[in-house]
Structures are given as structure tokens and as C-alpha cells.
Amino acid sequence: MSELFLVVVSGIASGAVYGLLGLGLVIIYRATDVVNFALASMATLAVYVALMVVQRGLGVGSAVIAAVLVAVVLGLVVRELVIRPLGTGRLFAALVMTMGVSLIAEAVISDVWGTEPHALPPLVGGTVMLGSATLATQDLMVIGVSAVAMLAVGYLFTRTTLGSAMRAAAESATTAQIVGVPAQRVARIAWALGLGLAALAAVLYVPRVGLAPTVLAAPLFRAFAGIFLGGLTSMHGAVIGGVAIGVLENLAASYVSANFRDTFVFALTILILLLRPQGLFGTRSFERV
Amino acid sequence: MRPRPTSALAALAAVLAIVLTACGGSPAGGGAADDGSGPIKIGAWIPLSGPQAASGVPQMEGAKAYFSWVNDHGGINGRQIDWIVKDNAYDPQQTVQAARQLVGQENVVAIVNANGVAPSEAAFPFVLEQSQVPIVDHYGGIASWYTPSRPLLFGTQTLYEDQAAAMAQWAVQSGARKLVVVHDDPKAFADVAGQIGPAAEREQPGVTTTAVPVKLGTTDFAPAVSQVKAAGGDAVMLVLPAPEAAAYLKAAALQGVSLPTYGYAPTASGTTVTLAGPAAEGYHSVSLVRSPTEQTPEMQQFRDAIAKYSPGQPADFSTLLGYANAAVFVEIAKTIQGPVTSKSIADAYGRASDVKTGVAPDMSFSAQSHLGTRDVQRVTVRNGQWVSEGDFVSAPERG
Structure with missing residues (x-):
């Protein structure tokens, strides 16, 4: 029983990271119609800056703040210099652009910091005993921080004027602009927020596995699975989808087969999408022709 | 004025010659002729980009440090080593391209310390069979490469x-x-x-x-x-x-x-x-090698060489593996009397026994055994x- 508990909690901790990444993807997608494939690489670059902060003895807390700030600035720079000039409605061009940015970010990381993995200390050390299972305090911290971040984003989008503006821009940037919503400002905020969340996910995840140029490639893949499972247009769907993927992959690895862990998880995702194409929490969109 | 048929044929022949050269055609018998002077040109393909670069870059730096050290200490029997490295990104197609450049354009006499089992296999037909250029001291390898022994392929690392x-x-x-x-x-x-x-x-x-x-x-x-x-x-x-x-x-x-x-x-x-x-x-x-922290003269030389020639790299296992492979090549190449060609290198490996580097196991090769060691260090x-x-x-x- 304690094994099952451990497997589930560990899966939730992994899934919380996928959920945060997925949330960042969905916020940017909803506000600007851009699927940001560079999210993970840019967040990774920010974590390398955080590593430099730690190496200078400024503490992990300062490193987390530095990572988020760097990611926000990077997000704004890429949005203004690379994505904005494309104009609106250039979904595939923007997608290719973000892929290019991702490759450039990885090349910069490899060139500046090398390809050898580095250790980043956890935000909190120590362990917690729950029954006969031992959990890393960092894992519980990941779950807690992710939950707080998700609730804060939920509050922002449903209870504030800015959130309303972002939702309006997501529905139709042109219409929103006509009624006085500053679409460009909203887009900038969405990119900053999305990258900030991704950097937060990265600094929480990296202490578990080590920091390498492509460390977030696999979590990004699972975050995408999570947002499709939860619904591409739903913020809480992205989070729940990510957590579901994290738990399912651990359960599959432990009780089905390690070999078919991903197969099992993605087969289930495909099955759900066949039954409900908009995902578990997404809404079907209709276009007038 | 219409071109004469002979002119057209000559032009066609010239184009064909250029294309064949670009495709890396190399005379059977392997590599370029050697007049016994000038640098010994050898090459390698190593993943210097992509996920495998984490092992490829330090491997390259380790080997580079050793070759630089040898060059600064007189080279191999008075000849400098020119080790040309191409990035294969651990990709078979890029590896074949790198092999064509190294053999066809750079005229290397051997591939030394290459990396990537599956990518290298893609290049074997061109390098080993068509061009008759030996591949030695490969980083990693599989049992089927050495059982039975394959002509021109020699390994220095104990199999997984x-x-x-x-x-x-x-x-x-x-x-x-x-x-x-x-x-x-x-x-x-x-x-x-x-x-x-x-x-x-x-x-x-x-x-x-x-x-x-x-x-x-x-x-x-x-x-x-x-x-x-x-x-x-x-x-x-x-x-x-x-x-x-x-x-x-x-x-x-x-x-x-x-x-x-x-x-x-x-x-x-x-x-x-x-x-x-x-x-x-x-x-x-x-x-596969001794601990890089050992206090032996050979290991001290390794640490000094890394500090001098690859100062950004750690003197650890990752660099030592490339360094050791380079050392084995130099020790064997030293035994060659006369021109250093693809054939003389393969012959030297085939008869090399008790090759000592001080950092890797002693190596012995023979016509039947092209894998130099089955030893490990605990x-x-x-x-x-x-x-x-x-x-x-x-x-x-x-x-």
C-alpha cells in the first residue's frame, strides 16, 4: 500500500511540473495563438543563469527569482523581436519560428555552459515520512508551489480586469482591440507569464535530474500530452492533464510494464481524445462559414 | 558554332572526375600516399552537438590534449599529428558525410577515436570496405564488430x-x-x-x-x-x-x-x-581506465595536459577516455617503420602486443583478436x- 502511495505522490510531483509547463503553453496559446515550442529551451537557459547565481553563493531562493526574471525578459524579447513582426494568424510560421528559437537557445547553452550535466540544489532539503513511505520535501514543495501558482493564475484570469482582457483577446484579438483591450500589451503579459511559469517548473524539476541543455525536452513532450488530454483551451485542464500524465506514467511503470509506460499513457490519451476531441475540460469551438 | 564532340566528352569527363572526387572516391588500398614527411593526417567523427555531445565534447578534448602534448614533444617519430574532427551529431547520415570528407577530401590515413556505434556502422561500408581505411580505437563498440575479427577495425574498450x-x-x-x-x-x-x-x-x-x-x-x-x-x-x-x-x-x-x-x-x-x-x-x-585522481606519473601527465591544452574541461573519466584512445594510437603508430599509410597502420595494430599507456589496460592485438582488451578497473x-x-x-x- 505504501508503494502505491509513493508511486502516486511521486507521479503528482512530476505531473505538477508538466502541469506548470502546460499552463505556460496554454496561456501563450490562448492570448496569442502561438504554440511555443521554445518554452522549455528558454526556461532551461534561465535555469543556467540561476545556477550561476547559486555558484556565486547567493542562495537558491535568489536563483529561483533570477530564473523567473530572466525567463520573463527572454519571453518578452522573443515575442517582440521574433513573433510580433509575423502579424496575426500566422500559426504555422510562428510555430516554426519558436522551433528555431528553441534550437538557438540550446546551442547557446551548450556553447556557454557546455553539455556536461550540472547539479542544482533543491529549494528545500530533507525528507518527510508519511506512513512507511519517505518523500523528499522538495517533491512536496513542487506540489505546493505548483498548486499556488495555478490558483493564482486561475484568480488572475477569472477575477481581474487584466484576466478578462486576456480572455477577450484570446477569443478575438481584433474585436478585443475594437472594444479597447490593448491586445499587444495583453500578448506581452501572456508571454511573460507563460515563461515565468515555465522557469518556475524548471527550477523545481532540475534538482531531481540535473541540469543539461535538453533537460526539459521530455517534460515538454508530456506537458503537450497533458494539455491535449485536459483541453488545449482550458487552463485548469492543462494542469489536471499534466498531473494525470505524471500519475499514469508512474502507475504504468510500476504495475503494467516499464517498456510500455509511454505506450500505455499515450494510448489512454488517444482513447480519450477519440471520445472527446476537445479534451476533458476543453470547449468545442465552432466557426461560422 | 557547335561544340566539337571531343570537347563535349572532355567536359563531361572533367565533370565526372569532379563529382567522383566530391563523393570521396579513394584509391583502393586506403588513404593517401605517404612520403614519410609532413604531418600524419588522421580523423574522427564525434557528436559535438545534440544530446550525445555531453560525452562527445570531453572525449574529443581529451584526445586533442594528448595529441597536442605529443606534438609539443616531437610527434610520432618526428612527425606531427593532424587530427581532424567532424561533428556527426550522432546521426548516421551525417557520419557518412563526415567519413566522405575525411577520407575523400582530407585524405586521412585512419579514423581514430570515432564515436557512435550505430552512426559508425553506417560509415563502415565506405570507410572499411570501399576506401580500405582502418577505424581504430573506436569509442564504444559491440561484440559483432570483433567476433569474428573484421579487417581494418580495431577496438580498445572492453565491451559492455x-x-x-x-x-x-x-x-x-x-x-x-x-x-x-x-x-x-x-x-x-x-x-x-x-x-x-x-x-x-x-x-x-x-x-x-x-x-x-x-x-x-x-x-x-x-x-x-x-x-x-x-x-x-x-x-x-x-x-x-x-x-x-x-x-x-x-x-x-x-x-x-x-x-x-x-x-x-x-x-x-x-x-x-x-x-x-x-x-x-x-x-x-x-x-575502462584507471581513476583520474590516481597519483601516478602517467595520470599526472593527463591532468597537466588537460590543464594546458583543454583548460575548460575537467580532468575526469570523460576526457580520460579520449586521451587513452589517443595514447594507444600513438604507441602503436610509433612502431611503424617507413611510410605511415592506412595499410601500415592496420599492420601495426595487427601485430601490436603489450601496448602500455599507464592510464588504460595494456592492449594486445592479433590477426584473430582485434579487440585489445577485456579488462576493467574496479x-x-x-x-x-x-x-x-x-x-x-x-x-x-x-x-
Whole structure:
């Protein structure tokens, strides 16, 4: 029983990271119609800056703040210099652009910091005993921080004027602009927020596995699975989808087969999408022709 | 005025010649002619970009440091070494392209210290068979490359299967009777892990083995550690890449699993210690080379060479492996009397015995055996550093 508990909690901790990444993807997608494939690489670059902060003895807390700030600035720079000039409605061009940015970010990381993995200390050390299972305090911290971040984003989008503006821009940037919503400002905020969340996910995840140029490639893949499972247009769907993927992959690895862990998880995702194409929490969109 | 047919034919012939040259056609018999002067041109393809660059870059820097050191100390019998490296990004297509450039355009006489088992195999037909250029001291390799011996292909690293047998032998000699093997699930890992049970059984009949496969790229080892606990073993054998081995060690320490743990050579790495931190303490691994922290003149020369020629790189296993491969090549090339050609290099390898570098096992080759060693060095993490345990030991014979 304690094994099952451990497997589930560990899966939730992994899934919380996928959920945060997925949330960042969905916020940017909803506000600007851009699927940001560079999210993970840019967040990774920010974590390398955080590593430099730690190496200078400024503490992990300062490193987390530095990572988020760097990611926000990077997000704004890429949005203004690379994505904005494309104009609106250039979904595939923007997608290719973000892929290019991702490759450039990885090349910069490899060139500046090398390809050898580095250790980043956890935000909190120590362990917690729950029954006969031992959990890393960092894992519980990941779950807690992710939950707080998700609730804060939920509050922002449903209870504030800015959130309303972002939702309006997501529905139709042109219409929103006509009624006085500053679409460009909203887009900038969405990119900053999305990258900030991704950097937060990265600094929480990296202490578990080590920091390498492509460390977030696999979590990004699972975050995408999570947002499709939860619904591409739903913020809480992205989070729940990510957590579901994290738990399912651990359960599959432990009780089905390690070999078919991903197969099992993605087969289930495909099955759900066949039954409900908009995902578990997404809404079907209709276009007038 | 219409061009004359002979002019058109000449132009066509010229174009064909250019195309053939660009395609890397090389005279049978291998590489360029050698007049006994000028640098000895050799080459390699190594992943310098992409995920495999983590091992490729330090491997290249280690070899480069050794060749630079040799060049500054008179070269090979008075001749400088010109080692040309191409990035293959661990991609078969790019490897073939790199091979064509090295053999066809750069006219290298041998491929030395190349990296990438599957990518290199893609280049074998062109390099070994068509161009007759030897590939020596390859980084990694598989049993089918050397059994039976393949013309012009010579290896210097103990095979993964032999490493697995050697770690099983070590665990059993240390008293373990129930081994739990945690391995990645792709066939390449499963085949290596599959050598542990038979080797342990041969060492001590009655030893049992339980396999715990995990997905390649696993970062959350909590489920695997639970399975290890449930298996009730008395030693754990890891057939995982270094970052995953580190993640396992951390998860095991967290769950209070303190069984003796052994790994194969890829885990004998600075990465394991860096990422696992205190959880790596006491971890055992077999290694292809001596511990880079040893206080011997040869190892001091290695550390000095890295500090001088590759100052941005650590003097650890990752650089030492490339350095050792370069050292084996130089020791064998020194024995060549006369022109250094593809053929003379292959001949020199075929008769090389007792090749000493001081950092890797002594190597011996023959017409029947193109793999220079089956030895490993036992190493253990103590106080955050890899420490050698005794001298090199030979891997037990596999069934």
C-alpha cells in the first residue's frame, strides 16, 4: 500500500511540473495563438543563469527569482523581436519560428555552459515520512508551489480586469482591440507569464535530474500530452492533464510494464481524445462559414 | 558554332572526375600516399552537438590534449599529428558525410577515436570496405564488430557485455547472492543486463537475479526503488546512463535502500557523483581506465595536459577516455617503420602486443583478436571521488 502511495505522490510531483509547463503553453496559446515550442529551451537557459547565481553563493531562493526574471525578459524579447513582426494568424510560421528559437537557445547553452550535466540544489532539503513511505520535501514543495501558482493564475484570469482582457483577446484579438483591450500589451503579459511559469517548473524539476541543455525536452513532450488530454483551451485542464500524465506514467511503470509506460499513457490519451476531441475540460469551438 | 564532340566528352569527363572526387572516391588500398614527411593526417567523427555531445565534447578534448602534448614533444617519430574532427551529431547520415570528407577530401590515413556505434556502422561500408581505411580505437563498440575479427577495425574498450559480466563477478566475490538488475528497457541495455545472471551463476552457482526494467530517460525512480525493495536482493546492478544512475542512487537513498550498488562503465563518471551528491558515496562501478585522481606519473601527465591544452574541461573519466584512445594510437603508430599509410597502420595494430599507456589496460592485438582488451578497473566513490580498487581485472569468459 505504501508503494502505491509513493508511486502516486511521486507521479503528482512530476505531473505538477508538466502541469506548470502546460499552463505556460496554454496561456501563450490562448492570448496569442502561438504554440511555443521554445518554452522549455528558454526556461532551461534561465535555469543556467540561476545556477550561476547559486555558484556565486547567493542562495537558491535568489536563483529561483533570477530564473523567473530572466525567463520573463527572454519571453518578452522573443515575442517582440521574433513573433510580433509575423502579424496575426500566422500559426504555422510562428510555430516554426519558436522551433528555431528553441534550437538557438540550446546551442547557446551548450556553447556557454557546455553539455556536461550540472547539479542544482533543491529549494528545500530533507525528507518527510508519511506512513512507511519517505518523500523528499522538495517533491512536496513542487506540489505546493505548483498548486499556488495555478490558483493564482486561475484568480488572475477569472477575477481581474487584466484576466478578462486576456480572455477577450484570446477569443478575438481584433474585436478585443475594437472594444479597447490593448491586445499587444495583453500578448506581452501572456508571454511573460507563460515563461515565468515555465522557469518556475524548471527550477523545481532540475534538482531531481540535473541540469543539461535538453533537460526539459521530455517534460515538454508530456506537458503537450497533458494539455491535449485536459483541453488545449482550458487552463485548469492543462494542469489536471499534466498531473494525470505524471500519475499514469508512474502507475504504468510500476504495475503494467516499464517498456510500455509511454505506450500505455499515450494510448489512454488517444482513447480519450477519440471520445472527446476537445479534451476533458476543453470547449468545442465552432466557426461560422 | 557547335561544340566539337571531343570537347563535349572532355567536359563531361572533367565533370565526372569532379563529382567522383566530391563523393570521396579513394584509391583502393586506403588513404593517401605517404612520403614519410609532413604531418600524419588522421580523423574522427564525434557528436559535438545534440544530446550525445555531453560525452562527445570531453572525449574529443581529451584526445586533442594528448595529441597536442605529443606534438609539443616531437610527434610520432618526428612527425606531427593532424587530427581532424567532424561533428556527426550522432546521426548516421551525417557520419557518412563526415567519413566522405575525411577520407575523400582530407585524405586521412585512419579514423581514430570515432564515436557512435550505430552512426559508425553506417560509415563502415565506405570507410572499411570501399576506401580500405582502418577505424581504430573506436569509442564504444559491440561484440559483432570483433567476433569474428573484421579487417581494418580495431577496438580498445572492453565491451559492455564484458563489463556486465565483470560487475556481476565483483558483486558475487563481495558476497552478494541475490542480485537485482535495474536496466533501461531498449534491447541494447537489456542485452547487456542479460549477461549479469549467467556470469553471476558461473562465479557462484545458485546466485539468483531479478530484473527491474525501466524506461530509457526515466527521471522518477521511486517506482523502481519500490520494486528493488520488494525483490529482496542483497546487491543492485545498474545498467543505466550516468544521469539515470544518479537519479536511482538519490531515490534509493531517499527510501533508505542501502544495498551495495554496482554499475557498468558509463556510470563511472563525474556526472554520477555530481548529480547524486552524497547518495553516490560507496557506489561501485567498473571502468575502462584507471581513476583520474590516481597519483601516478602517467595520470599526472593527463591532468597537466588537460590543464594546458583543454583548460575548460575537467580532468575526469570523460576526457580520460579520449586521451587513452589517443595514447594507444600513438604507441602503436610509433612502431611503424617507413611510410605511415592506412595499410601500415592496420599492420601495426595487427601485430601490436603489450601496448602500455599507464592510464588504460595494456592492449594486445592479433590477426584473430582485434579487440585489445577485456579488462576493467574496479572503482568506488569515496569522499566524493572515484578511487581505484586494485589493478585492472579481466572480465570473466562469457558463455
